[in-house]
């Protein structure tokens with residue numbers, strides 16, 4: 584039998600606008616001892632993908648062109664490194680790749696065992712590919728940073744986007760009272776997730792609301808601890824997902840704010856967490872909203888659309 588050695592991939596040879604992608608053939612990578620080679624069915628776009636395409640992280644990650652972007656995958660296991668024990672060939676997995684720049688915009692990709700869990704069997708591959716990064720982010724923010732408990736009040740700013748729409752559902756599952764914030768354009772969608780209260784940020788300045796909250800999850804990163812701390816109950820937590828230089832100053836400031844805290848969430852790979860997400864999805868407790876579906880050939884359009892920053896849920900790219 585003829586062994587396939589090449590794969591189709593969307594690569595970038597320089598940082599830039601959504602037009603920098605080229606579709607090309609590449610050699611299929613070989614897994615190291617601690618890696619799996621997977622055949623990618625679908626990936627989804629996260630803001631980190633278009634930020635990296637623009638070169639925002641080049642001082643940390645370098646410029647190892649040609650770069651294959653993309654972290655989220657739903658894929659089939661093809662080949663195992665010698666140290667892999669949790670998976671076998673033909674398993675259908677989902678997860679977040681842990682290579683520098685990801686690598687999901689290709690027919691085959693590599694990741695270590697900690698990236699993956701078995702994909703829920705009751706959903707489409709494109710839905711499974713839409714969950715991993717946003718669901719891990721929402722879970723780790725609400726459970727680990729906010730330490731969310733029943734009856735606590737959590738405000739989710741950016742509730743219509745990838746992270747936000749999953750965070751609304753998880754916070755409800757955890758028994759919290761949820762105030763969801765988005766634009767009027769996405770109001771019906773966000774209300775379908777059944778938050779306790781909806782605020783349209785185009786109509787109301789959320790910094791002037793009367794309610795006090797235990798957790799302010801600033802998913803869209805518009806505000807800061809300084810701007811929001813008056814909305815927090817004593818001991819309340821402000822969480823953002825964008826590390827900023829000012830965070831050190833805010834950490835010092837929190838000492839003088841009645842135990843109010845500022846925390847930054849950086850998603851961690853954890854296959855127990857991704858398994859937990861898969862279980863909730865299988866049980867019908869968590870759903871993902873797909874806004875647009877693209878394929879590898881129109882990856883530039885997909886990035887352009889996602890970069891506009893007003894998607895309803897997630898945008899998916901079908902690979903195989």
Ligand SMILES: NC(=O)c1ccc[n+]([C@@H]2O[C@H](COP(=O)([O-])OP(=O)(O)OC[C@H]3O[C@@H](n4cnc5c(N)ncnc54)[C@H](OP(=O)(O)O)[C@@H]3O)[C@@H](O)[C@H]2O)c1
Pocket residue numbers: 629630631716717720740741742743744745746747764765766767768769784802803804805824825848849850851889892893894895896
């Ligand atoms: N640190 C980490 O590990 C980590 C992990 C995942 C994501 N992130 C970051 O988290 C952020 C959100 O990610 P995402 O996947 O949810 O992005 P997304 O899907 O693009 O969603 C962004 C949402 O922000 C909302 N928005 C835009 N302007 C707003 C405003 N002025 N006020 C309130 N909401 C506004 C939009 O809602 P409307 O259309 O209704 O305006 C949109 O739905 C990104 O910056 C991403 O890089 C960080």
